[in-house]
Amino acid sequence: MRVRPILCAALAALLLPTWAGPAGAAGKFAPHRALYDMSLKSSDRDMSVLAVNGEMMADWGETCEGWTLEYRSALEIEVPGEDAMRITTNVSTWEARDGLSYRFTVRNVERDGDEERIEGTARLDGKGQGGTAHYTKPEEKAFTLPPGTIFPTAHTEAVLAAAGDQPASFRRIVFDGLSTDSLFDVSAVMGAPNPDGGPVRDAAKPIAGLKSWPAHLAFFHYASQDAAPDNEMSFRMFANGVEDEMTIDFGRFKVLAKLKALELSPRPTCK
Secondary structure: OOHHHHHHHHHHOOOOOOOOOOOOOOOOOOOEEEEEEEEEEEEOOOOOOOEEEEEEEEEEEEOOOEEEEEEEEEEEEEOOOOOOEEEEEEEEEEEEOOOOEEEEEEEEEEOOOOEEEEEEEEEEOOOOOOEEEEEEEOOOEEEEEOOOEEOHHHHHHHHHHHOOOOOEEEEEEEEOOOOOOOEEEEEEEEOOOEOOOOOOOHHHHHHOOOOEEEEEEEEEEOOOOOOOOOEEEEEEEEOOOOEEEEEEEOOOEEEEEEEEEEEEOOOOOOO
């Protein structure tokens, strides 16, 4: 079951920050640290997954040069007839403010001590142009990024910018580097806004009252001929880019992430 790389890739578009979008955009992203409880929302009829339990933490930081993410998760996945899979993931990324440079480091460790490391960098030749991705781990390789490729921060900016008074949709090619096949054609749909955000749990009090939007992302491996997405994600996004709840759909099962704690971080003072 390809749980580990799919999970990393599915979360990537939401686990990286954005800056202020163009005029008319939903708002300005707030650097913050968020902790989520993870659980199984549903499984298919053959019960290929019996339970999912764990936590994920994401710490988004803003610098004068770009954006950073430190992400950690510990998940236990129970499947029929096997010992529970326990996967611990650590991710560190950086993306330049101009959206042209990106670097990534991933470390996955399973219960039996089996470890996977993914490291590399990517660069675009300019806005709207292609570029090159270069992996140094698990093995040395490089490949060309097609014209129109963007990195996760720029994609989140596009999601935030699309959130307006009317429903909207768009598609982008996104490279995130969080697995060894990390080039995706991502379809995004933004729904109509809720002006006061809607009800929130205690953990989300710092964002209570902000405008929010329902959103849906579908991830297709780039150039794939499959009509169905590789995985999907639905969430509620607030005007500062924070999500309080998300559902990650892997086809055979769905995982629910609920905000457990939220701390907004200060912005740097830049010239």
